[in-house]
Amino acid sequence: AQKVTQAQTEISVVEKEDVTLDCVYETRDTTYYLFWYKQPPSGELVFLIRRNSFDEQNEISGRYSWNFQKSTSSFNFTITASQVVDSAVYFCALSSFRNTPLVFGKGTRLSVIA
Amino acid sequence: DAGVIQSPRHEVTEMGQEVTLRCKPISGHDYLFWYRQTMMRGLELLIYFNNNVPIDDSGMPEDRFSAKMPNASFSTLKIQPSEPRDSAVYFCASSLGLVIISEQFFGPGTRLTVL
Numbered sequence: 050a051q052k053v054t055q056a057q058t059e060i061s062v063v064e065k066e067d068v069t070l071d072c073v074y075e076t077r078d079t080t081y082y083l084f085w086y087k088q089p090p091s092g093e094l095v096f097l098i099r100r101n102s103f104d105e106q107n108e109i110s111g112r113y114s115w116n117f118q119k120s121t122s123s124f125n126f127t128i129t130a131s132q133v134v135d136s137a138v139y140f141c142a143l144s145s146f147r148n149t150p151l152v153f154g155k156g157t158r159l160s161v162i163a
Numbered sequence: 164d165a166g167v168i169q170s171p172r173h174e175v176t177e178m179g180q181e182v183t184l185r186c187k188p189i190s191g192h193d194y195l196f197w198y199r200q201t202m203m204r205g206l207e208l209l210i211y212f213n214n215n216v217p218i219d220d221s222g223m224p225e226d227r228f229s230a231k232m233p234n235a236s237f238s239t240l241k242i243q244p245s246e247p248r249d250s251a252v253y254f255c256a257s258s259l260g261l262v263i264i265s266e267q268f269f270g271p272g273t274r275l276t277v278l
């Protein structure tokens with residue numbers, strides 16, 4: 050069975066603080082993809098990143114960075130110098146060749162306070 | 164491209180009424196997904212289509228829910244009869260190819276309230 054766990058339900062930080070959102074996944078497949086989506090207050094789901102199971106290199110995009118560790122089945126997301134506009138619900142998701150659709154975690158609600 | 168289009172954006176109805184949610188996927192995309200989002204259960208996949216054919220509807224809650232995709236540019240999700248517990252945000256998404264190799268684009272969602 051495939052499962053994504055985001056243990057942090059809600060996080061609140063002060064602007065300019067760094068924050069890490071945790072994601073732990075379960076799958077028996079060796080080939081899979083991991084995703085992060087952002088859902089701002091407006092409600093739409095915005096794609097942030099997709100990583101495949103064979104690429105464990107960390108990725109940085111501006112203030113966003115992702116740490117993928119197969120040894121711990123984790124795909125954590127860090128926002129550096131958080132801003133109020135980062136306030137949103139962030140979802141981690143998993144997909145594999147044997148399970149086409151995305152399996153989502155329950156999401157982490159991030160509130161960045163000015 | 165216009166993105167995934169969903170209508171209506173908001174729907175308020177009374178228990179027992181039929182509700183139809185509509186989705187127009189991105190042109191050329193061959194996969195279409197219907198999700199439901201609630202506070203309690205998060206994002207749940209209800210059903211998905213490939214080339215207009217339903218592939219997996221195991222997420223459909225019960226027989227009151229049905230989905231169709233009569234052509235590549237249109238899909239509906241119908242609830243009949245609706246119940247208060249169906250209140251949720253329903254998302255439609257589409258992708259070109261399997262999700263593992265292609266980004267899944269989401270529509271803005273339909274917020275359904277059943278009184």
